[in-house]
Amino acid sequence: MAFTLACPHCDQLIRVSPLRAAQQAHCPTCHCVVDKGPQQNNDTIVALSIAAIVFLLSALFYPFISFSNQGLNQTISLLDAAKILIQFDSLLLGILLDLTIIALPFFLLSLYIPLHMGLLSIMPKHWGIILLKLIRHLRPWVMCEIFLIGVLISMIKIMAMADVAFGLSFWSFLAFVICYLYVSSKVNEAALWQQVPGTIHPLPVESSINRAKDANLRLCNTCFLLTDQRQCPRCNSKVRVRTKNNIENVVALSVCSLILYIPANVLPIMHTWVFNQNEPSTILAGVATLWQIGSYPIAIIIFIASIIIPIAKLMVLFWLCYIAKNTKFYNQHQANRLYLITEFIGRWSMIDVFVVTILVALVQLGALMSITPGVGAIFFAGMVITSMLAAIIFDPRLVWDKQRDIE
Numbered sequence: 001m002a003f004t005l006a007c008p009h010c011d012q013l014i015r016v017s018p019l020r021a022a023q024q025a026h027c028p029t030c031h032c033v034v035d036k037g038p039q040q041n042n043d044t045i046v047a048l049s050i051a052a053i054v055f056l057l058s059a060l061f062y063p064f065i066s067f068s069n070q071g072l073n074q075t076i077s078l079l080d081a082a083k084i085l086i087q088f089d090s091l092l093l094g095i096l097l098d099l100t101i102i103a104l105p106f107f108l109l110s111l112y113i114p115l116h117m118g119l120l121s122i123m124p125k126h127w128g129i130i131l132l133k134l135i136r137h138l139r140p141w142v143m144c145e146i147f148l149i150g151v152l153i154s155m156i157k158i159m160a161m162a163d164v165a166f167g168l169s170f171w172s173f174l175a176f177v178i179c180y181l182y183v184s185s186k187v188n189e190a191a192l193w194q195q196v197p198g199t200i201h202p203l204p205v206e207s208s209i210n211r212a213k214d215a216n217l218r219l220c221n222t223c224f225l226l227t228d229q230r231q232c233p234r235c236n237s238k239v240r241v242r243t244k245n246n247i248e249n250v251v252a253l254s255v256c257s258l259i260l261y262i263p264a265n266v267l268p269i270m271h272t273w274v275f276n277q278n279e280p281s282t283i284l285a286g287v288a289t290l291w292q293i294g295s296y297p298i299a300i301i302i303f304i305a306s307i308i309i310p311i312a313k314l315m316v317l318f319w320l321c322y323i324a325k326n327t328k329f330y331n332q333h334q335a336n337r338l339y340l341i342t343e344f345i346g347r348w349s350m351i352d353v354f355v356v357t358i359l360v361a362l363v364q365l366g367a368l369m370s371i372t373p374g375v376g377a378i379f380f381a382g383m384v385i386t387s388m389l390a391a392i393i394f395d396p397r398l399v400w401d402k403q404r405d406i407e
Helices: 042-060 078-087 091-115 125-141 144-158 168-186 189-193 246-266 283-292 296-325 332-362 375-393 396-400
Strands: 003-006 013-016 024-026 033-036 065-069 072-076 163-166 270-274 277-281 369-373
Touching (some): 013 033, 033 189, 042 091, 065 144, 072 078, 072 332, 091 125, 091 144, 091 168, 144 283, 144 296, 246 296, 277 283, 283 296, 296 332, 296 375, 296 396, 332 369, 332 396
Antiparallel strands (some): 003 013, 024 033, 065 163
C-alpha cells in the first residue's frame, strides 16, 4: 500500500509504494533520497560494529606512532595525544579530540549492536526515542576518518626532519575507521524509527496539493514523520511548519564563525621550539612550508580545507539566508546542491586541528625540538564547530517556499 512522504529538503509531497531491498525513492523535485527499501543487513551491522569496537579498544593500548631524531625517541599511544594537549593548557582541544575520535564512535557503535538485534521492539518507547534522538544528533560529530587523514598529513610534514614509524595501534585504528564508515553507511535511521512501538496512521492528502506546507502538514525534523499535529506522535518532539527564527539563528552562528575565522588564521596555530627558540606558525605559514619542501598535493589540500572551504561555506550560508528572505528569482536546484555540498564538506576543515594535535603529541624531544599548540588552534576549532551548527540547523525548505511565512 502506497504512503505519503514529505521531502525534508524541498517539502514536496510524494506518494511512495513499498520498496524492495536495496531500492531508493528520490524526490522528483530536488532529487534527494526520501526513502530506502528494507535491507537484510542487521547481522552485518552487528558483526562489524563489534569488530569496530574491538579494533578501537586495541588502538588505545599499543604504540600508535614513534618519532626519532638524533638518537632521541618519542612513542605515543592514541590516548597520549589528548593528555599532552591538556598538559599544555589546551583542555578544550584534548576533550574535542577524545570525544570525536574515541568516545562518540564507541557510544554509537555500542548502540547500533542492540538496536539492530531488535531492542526497540521490547524496550519502553520512551527509552527507544531517547536512543534514536542521540544517534541522530551525535552522528555528524564523529570525525575518526578526518583524524586519520590528519595523521597522514602530520607524518608527511615531519618525515623530512626525522624517522617516523607506525605502531600496531595505527593499523588497528585504520581497521576501526573502515568498519565504522561501512556501518555508518548501512544504518537506516528511518527503519529504526519504524520499530518504535505505536501505530502511526497514514494521513489523507489531496492529490492537488504539492507541498506539505500547503496542506498544513508538518514534517518532524527528528524522525521525519509527516503529521498534522504540533507534537510528533512518534518521537514527541515539537513540530513546526518552519522552524521559528531559523534564518536569524543561522546568521548569528555564521557571523560568530566569521569572527573566529580571523584570529584562527592570524594567530599561531602551533609553536615549534628548536633549541628553545620559538618559531610560531600560522595556517598559511604551514601551507607555505609544505609547498617549499615539495609536498604540493598536501599543501593544496590544507589550503583548500583550512582556508578556502571555511570562508566559502560561510558565504554560501549567508547567500542561502538571503535568498530565503527575498522573493527574487534564483535557481532553487543550484541552491539545494550548494547546501548539500556545504553540509557535507564543512567538517573536513577540522583536519588542521588534528594535524596540530598529532604534532604536539609526537614531537616532544626536550630542548632539541618540541611543538606546542597555539591559541589559533582553539579559535579554528570554534570556527569549524559554529559553522557546522549553522549548516545543521538551516532549513533548506525555505529556499523552495513561495511564501516566506514562518510559523
